[in-house]
Amino acid sequence: MSTSDKNKKPTIKDVAALAGVSAMTVTRALQPNSSISEKTKTKVLWAVKALNYKPNISARRLSSSRSYFVGLLYIKPDGSYVGEFIIDALKASRKHGFHLISEEYSSSGGMSPLYLVDKLIEDTNLDAVILIPPLCDDLELLHHLKHKEMPFVRVSPNVELTLSPFVCINDYDAAYEMTQFLINQGHTQIAFIQGASSLKNSLSRQQGFLDAMQANELSVPAEFIQPGNFTYQSGFSAAHNLFELTNRPTAIFAANDDMASATIACAHKFGITVPDDLSVVGFDNTYIAKQMWPALTTVEQPLDLISDKVLELIAHHDLSSDGETLQKFELPFKLIERDSVRNLKTVPSS
Amino acid sequence: MSTSDKNKKPTIKDVAALAGVSAMTVTRALQPNSSISEKTKTKVLWAVKALNYKPNISARRLSSSRSYFVGLLYIKPDGSYVGEFIIDALKASRKHGFHLISEEYSSSGGMSPLYLVDKLIEDTNLDAVILIPPLCDDLELLHHLKHKEMPFVRVSPNVELTLSPFVCINDYDAAYEMTQFLINQGHTQIAFIQGASSLKNSLSRQQGFLDAMQANELSVPAEFIQPGNFTYQSGFSAAHNLFELTNRPTAIFAANDDMASATIACAHKFGITVPDDLSVVGFDNTYIAKQMWPALTTVEQPLDLISDKVLELIAHHDLSSDGETLQKFELPFKLIERDSVRNLKTVPSS
DNA sequence: CTGAAAGCGCTTACAG
DNA sequence: CTGAAAGCGCTTACAG
Numbered sequence: 091m092s093t094s095d096k097n098k099k100p101t102i103k104d105v106a107a108l109a110g111v112s113a114m115t116v117t118r119a120l121q122p123n124s125s126i127s128e129k130t131k132t133k134v135l136w137a138v139k140a141l142n143y144k145p146n147i148s149a150r151r152l153s154s155s156r157s158y159f160v161g162l163l164y165i166k167p168d169g170s171y172v173g174e175f176i177i178d179a180l181k182a183s184r185k186h187g188f189h190l191i192s193e194e195y196s197s198s199g200g201m202s203p204l205y206l207v208d209k210l211i212e213d214t215n216l217d218a219v220i221l222i223p224p225l226c227d228d229l230e231l232l233h234h235l236k237h238k239e240m241p242f243v244r245v246s247p248n249v250e251l252t253l254s255p256f257v258c259i260n261d262y263d264a265a266y267e268m269t270q271f272l273i274n275q276g277h278t279q280i281a282f283i284q285g286a287s288s289l290k291n292s293l294s295r296q297q298g299f300l301d302a303m304q305a306n307e308l309s310v311p312a313e314f315i316q317p318g319n320f321t322y323q324s325g326f327s328a329a330h331n332l333f334e335l336t337n338r339p340t341a342i343f344a345a346n347d348d349m350a351s352a353t354i355a356c357a358h359k360f361g362i363t364v365p366d367d368l369s370v371v372g373f374d375n376t377y378i379a380k381q382m383w384p385a386l387t388t389v390e391q392p393l394d395l396i397s398d399k400v401l402e403l404i405a406h407h408d409l410s411s412d413g414e415t416l417q418k419f420e421l422p423f424k425l426i427e428r429d430s431v432r433n434l435k436t437v438p439s440s
Numbered sequence: 441m442s443t444s445d446k447n448k449k450p451t452i453k454d455v456a457a458l459a460g461v462s463a464m465t466v467t468r469a470l471q472p473n474s475s476i477s478e479k480t481k482t483k484v485l486w487a488v489k490a491l492n493y494k495p496n497i498s499a500r501r502l503s504s505s506r507s508y509f510v511g512l513l514y515i516k517p518d519g520s521y522v523g524e525f526i527i528d529a530l531k532a533s534r535k536h537g538f539h540l541i542s543e544e545y546s547s548s549g550g551m552s553p554l555y556l557v558d559k560l561i562e563d564t565n566l567d568a569v570i571l572i573p574p575l576c577d578d579l580e581l582l583h584h585l586k587h588k589e590m591p592f593v594r595v596s597p598n599v600e601l602t603l604s605p606f607v608c609i610n611d612y613d614a615a616y617e618m619t620q621f622l623i624n625q626g627h628t629q630i631a632f633i634q635g636a637s638s639l640k641n642s643l644s645r646q647q648g649f650l651d652a653m654q655a656n657e658l659s660v661p662a663e664f665i666q667p668g669n670f671t672y673q674s675g676f677s678a679a680h681n682l683f684e685l686t687n688r689p690t691a692i693f694a695a696n697d698d699m700a701s702a703t704i705a706c707a708h709k710f711g712i713t714v715p716d717d718l719s720v721v722g723f724d725n726t727y728i729a730k731q732m733w734p735a736l737t738t739v740e741q742p743l744d745l746i747s748d749k750v751l752e753l754i755a756h757h758d759l760s761s762d763g764e765t766l767q768k769f770e771l772p773f774k775l776i777e778r779d780s781v782r783n784l785k786t787v788p789s790s
Numbered sequence: 791c792t793g794a795a796a797g798c799g800c801t802t803a804c805a806g
Numbered sequence: 807c808t809g810a811a812a813g814c815g816c817t818t819a820c821a822g
Contacts, residue, residue: 101799112809117801125807144563148498149799152814170727173523176530180542189539192530213494322731348731355733358708377520381672381698381728383705451815462793467817475791499815502798 109137182397241409255417265298276434285345325349329356365432384429532747591759605767615648626784635695675699679706715782734779
């Protein structure tokens, strides 16, 4: 039995034969923007479907100028975001007929990261590059790629928004909704731990928080807004400051999960019980959100949809950019309710 | 400038020309176990090096029976291990001229995971499969692959050790060393939280702990050995049991990081300060080890070396197995010292 | 042990 | 709008 030689995979010739056209025409039907009549195109696509034909990427790559390689650049992960992203990106790449090459953006062997990127591009002839946070905001890298005319897509960038297409979620809406959720649970004394101040999405999250509070006619004392920069460390000291206040908040909204996690750790240190004495929410829904005790209520970004959209943009050559018009693709977020928030309107369970 | 057309990548023809042989001979020099004289082989390899020639995987794939695709099967990650592993496996794959296809092993669309594996194998014509924990111990999958004669390599398997080559670290030695470390810090009352009892490496870790204790003439009360199964939950209740004891341990060795993390969370709950009142150590060095407070002292597995070894085995066709001889490749582990252990021989810092 | 020829499955010019 | 030919860079038989 082993691999059945009879049901060999259909090739372009099989499709051509079934559709009654030449191989060339099949190629045309499969490529966007090629001159082909609607009628033949329909016929060919029908045959493609009937045979369940999938183009052979290797053959395609060998004969075309495109490499069907796409590069994912990241910086040394200190959280699980990168790993989670790559898993989804790998899936999306396969679906769209690309191979994903992910590489750490760092110097090595005395060579600058920029030089290594050039080498990667030359070695593999990348069709496009994907940039995820925080690399998507690296001005030097951005302009280098631009200058080399290497197309790229970004995920949740904060700067130079017109420089490339990008996909993101609406941070403002998500933060607004999360704040409203807290308020609905009866919280009125809510503190906020900021993300890195230079980043637009930090500001959006903060603004969403602020506006939701204001819409509910709730005031936010100045000391309830604590600086942070998305790291565990910064979250820990922000929480520390908050806990030393004479009137503590009943809820803390941290601009990401790492800082929320640090807040909970710090609460433990102060003998503050979460969620009985204090509710904590985060943002991102990384693995850590599930691993901590209590499990964290947070905002989920649809990494699978994001990857899919990114690869779709690459596959369809939609990567040009005039540097002026905004090419923004916003995907839906989701509130994930877990155990780190107490409903003040009900009697405590303990 | 753009992409310089002059320095095109060298092809097999360039190498052949430089070495003064035919393309065929170059192929032979590059393939293991092919009939070629030492002399010509040396000459060709020199030319390969001189030109910095890298075979074109696509061309290779198109013309050969090998697909140069290797599949990595995993089950839905509830920690960051999978993501971390994939990042390294991706790097190693590229280095060895393979493309990594990673897929979740799960049912979907009403189809069994086994069926989906078959489909993956057929669709992509995988050369080999990589199985990581805990999938590497899935008997059904193991025998299915064996039956299909699909070669596979495993990482840290616990069962049917002769069924395939595998790479691992020495769990026994690592646990022994970690225990000795604790003892060197002055600890004598050390508890152990077990991994899943059916797994050999759980037992190895436990035995390493036990033997180190015995070698130091330290006794371990029965209640100091708590059952667990590698999940956060199980670690939490194990710690809970330990903390309710009248004479608590001064140190707890959890068989993995997730359970160690739960132990620390539980300690917080009991008002026990880590490391002042209690030292905690884990195993694996996953991201979570750095993210918690205090950061966890643990054992690191060299995921990069493991991936490299796995791909090397695949590349060199070393995947046969007679089902009887053990093909075990043991890589070095490392103790990572962080902040979760107190040295009882010095004055406490606080 | 070594080489000339054919072919893998596509796409790129080039014609019509 | 459509097709016949050539070629991408390798490897697989087949000879010698």
